[in-house]
Amino acid sequence: MTAAIRQRVRPRTAVxxxxxxxxxxxxxxxxxxxxxxxxxxxxxxxxxxxxxxxxDANRLDWDAFRGLLVSGLSQGSMYGLIALxxxxxxxxxxxxxxxxxxxxxxxxxxxxxxxNKLFEAGVWDDAFPVAILIAVLVSTICATLTAVLMERIAxxxxxxxxxLIPLITSIGVSFFIQNTSALLLGPxxxxxxxxxxxxxxxxxxxxxxxxxxxxxxxxxxAAAMAALWYLxxxxxxxxxxxxxxxxxxxxxxxxxxxxxTIVTTFAIGGAMAGIAGILWGILFGSVTEFTGFLPGIxxxxxxxxxxxxxxGGAMAGxxxxxxxxxxxxxxxxxxLGVTGHTQLKDAxxxxxxxxxxxxxxxxxxxxxxxxxxxx
Numbered sequence: 001m002t003a004a005i006r007q008r009v010r011p012r013t014a015v016x017x018x019x020x021x022x023x024x025x026x027x028x029x030x031x032x033x034x035x036x037x038x039x040x041x042x043x044x045x046x047x048x049x050x051x052x053x054x055x056d057a058n059r060l061d062w063d064a065f066r067g068l069l070v071s072g073l074s075q076g077s078m079y080g081l082i083a084l085x086x087x088x089x090x091x092x093x094x095x096x097x098x099x100x101x102x103x104x105x106x107x108x109x110x111x112x113x114x115x116n117k118l119f120e121a122g123v124w125d126d127a128f129p130v131a132i133l134i135a136v137l138v139s140t141i142c143a144t145l146t147a148v149l150m151e152r153i154a155x156x157x158x159x160x161x162x163x164l165i166p167l168i169t170s171i172g173v174s175f176f177i178q179n180t181s182a183l184l185l186g187p188x189x190x191x192x193x194x195x196x197x198x199x200x201x202x203x204x205x206x207x208x209x210x211x212x213x214x215x216x217x218x219x220x221x222a223a224a225m226a227a228l229w230y231l232x233x234x235x236x237x238x239x240x241x242x243x244x245x246x247x248x249x250x251x252x253x254x255x256x257x258x259x260x261t262i263v264t265t266f267a268i269g270g271a272m273a274g275i276a277g278i279l280w281g282i283l284f285g286s287v288t289e290f291t292g293f294l295p296g297i298x299x300x301x302x303x304x305x306x307x308x309x310x311x312g313g314a315m316a317g318x319x320x321x322x323x324x325x326x327x328x329x330x331x332x333x334x335x336l337g338v339t340g341h342t343q344l345k346d347a348x349x350x351x352x353x354x355x356x357x358x359x360x361x362x363x364x365x366x367x368x369x370x371x372x373x374x375x
Contacts, residue, residue: 023358033332054337068326074214076322077221081276082299083314085269091245091309092265095163098170101296102177107143107277108287114138119193140274147270181289189286217279224275301353307363325349
């Protein structure tokens with residue numbers, strides 16, 4: 001009996017009806033909000049509908065829209081880099097490593113220390129391309145080592161345990177890394193050195209002026225994702241990772257070192273998080289010991305939105321989440337007259353997750369699960 005037939009045979013419950021109502025309600029909210037925005041933009045803010053919904057409504061000019069879009073893409077690209085680590089580890093081990101956000105924080109903190117040392121040495125301003133390359137390299141190495149040690153000390157002894165145990169362990173590891181950072185570096189926000197003026201200036205043609213630091217973030221993130229795609233799809237190491245993700249026992253019988261492949265997966269995921277960490281510091285200028293908490297949760301949400309275990313989906317999910325939390329408050333909530341819409345970015349991000357799970361539970365691009373998980 002196929003799944004479609006089983007669905008027709010199974011009687012609808014009150015929960016089914018509630019979820020259907022929720023799907024329609026969220027869809028109607030998005031459609032009506034976008035309609036109100038279009039009316040506000042093309043008819044003008046003085047029309048009766050706009051004034052009824054929001055008396056303070058104004059047109060959104062191109063410069064503001066461009067700024068929101070670029071901010072969403074740059075932030076979403078960092079979510080995507082972190083989400084890759086969640087998807088890779090889930091694909092291989094079948095559990096969510098909630099300490100991965102702290103690997104991102106380690107990358108941001110080591111990038112901070114390296115950047116400030118280079119600034120004190122005069123390299124940051126005088127030879128910024130060399131300085132940023134060194135900072136990215138140090139952040140990547142430290143985040144990679146953190147992820148490898150995490151796997152070796154915290155997760156490998158629990159390899160055969162029920163999945164709930166390593167999941168709880170990952171939360172404990174997260175708290176441990178947060179408190180270790182506060183102990184070693186002190187609590188509170190710590191600032192990156194100012195970027196050189198030529199990088200802070202807007203670039204591009206008049207109609208598409210973008211801040212140099214945002215261009216840097218998007219370009220570096222795109223290069224890192226392209227390198228990861230090539231590694232996973234075109235190299236022997238990538239084939240081993242995909243084989244272990246599909247079926248560990250058969251991969252072992254084919255001569256693949258499963259433990260080594262799992263460590264490699266953690267290392268690559270850590271490297272992506274390390275790159276995202278220093279990009280976060282460059283974009284926002286400061287970090288704390290809790291910097292990895294909320295971006296880590298959003299990156300996990302991005303992995304689910306794109307399709308858990310799907311690397312392309314993780315990146316697309318990150319861009320979707322970043323773009324939504326940047327644009328949706330202004331394009332949907334503001335035309336509806338929602339008070340404090342600019343403060344609701346986090347709520348929008350999680351509403352996107354809920355909506356995708358309601359409409360397409362396997363994510364936008366579908367899950368990629370191991371044979372055991374599919375069973």
